[in-house]
Amino acid sequence: MKVVFALGGSVIMPREGDAENIRRYAQVFKSIKERGHDICIVVGGGYIARRYISIARAFTNEAFCDEIGIMATRMNSMVLIAALGDYTVKKVPEDFKEAEMILNLKKIVVMGGTHPAHTTDAVAASLAEYIDADLLVIATNVDGVYDRDPRKYRDAKKIKILTTKELVDITKSSTIEAGSSSIVDPLASKIIDRAGLKTVVIKGTPEEIMNVIEDKHRGTLIVPEKRD
Numbered sequence: 001m002k003v004v005f006a007l008g009g010s011v012i013m014p015r016e017g018d019a020e021n022i023r024r025y026a027q028v029f030k031s032i033k034e035r036g037h038d039i040c041i042v043v044g045g046g047y048i049a050r051r052y053i054s055i056a057r058a059f060t061n062e063a064f065c066d067e068i069g070i071m072a073t074r075m076n077s078m079v080l081i082a083a084l085g086d087y088t089v090k091k092v093p094e095d096f097k098e099a100e101m102i103l104n105l106k107k108i109v110v111m112g113g114t115h116p117a118h119t120t121d122a123v124a125a126s127l128a129e130y131i132d133a134d135l136l137v138i139a140t141n142v143d144g145v146y147d148r149d150p151r152k153y154r155d156a157k158k159i160k161i162l163t164t165k166e167l168v169d170i171t172k173s174s175t176i177e178a179g180s181s182s183i184v185d186p187l188a189s190k191i192i193d194r195a196g197l198k199t200v201v202i203k204g205t206p207e208e209i210m211n212v213i214e215d216k217h218r219g220t221l222i223v224p225e226k227r228d
């Protein structure tokens, strides 16, 4: 199976991030690779992206703040690359052609952002479309898609399964300013819908990432609408 992971920066590199945390993620991705899957990991910017963007915003525009965010995603990628050793190459691809070349070398692809005005979720969705992935996994700090924001509403309910069109409806009100955080970036939702990508949204723990591969995750499954 060809799988693209959008791995939230706050998941892999939380504020108190350490080598042990990275080692656990590297181990799970190595095991998935050893099971014969082709994998790409698009790493988010997390805490360092938000911190640097919030300082830079006093001086500059959103597009330049986005560029700072992209640098943060690439720094986080480099740390994961360091931990993956020979399973990957010491290069963060900056576009999909480079990513595909690394995939064709049978190595794990680890990349960050590409261009301003979207998030790494959109990069992951677009990469999944580009390489004809079988599955897109959005591994984040919420354990699925809810009917309303579970961080604000205690009675929010997790949705087990929804269509790509329903995902577009749920996420369309999110903003796209630099460093913003919604469960799925609205642009990513639109790409998922147009590409008809089977997608799961999960809490990004190493265990739950492996659960996806073993088809026993507890997140939300997003399936394409049936087309004639």
Ligand code: UTP
Binding pocket: 007, 008, 009, 010, 011, 043, 044, 045, 046, 047, 049, 065, 066, 067, 068, 069, 070, 073, 112, 113, 114, 115, 116, 117, 118, 119, 120, 121, 123, 140, 141, 177, 178, 179, 180, 181, 182
């Ligand atoms: P992300 O918002 O993708 O980071 O990128 P993240 O870590 O996944 O977020 P969480 O932790 O899951 O919530 C950080 C910022 O970098 C810029 C945007 O400003 C984004 O908010 N960025 C990232 C881009 O402009 N383009 C990209 O392709 C990627």
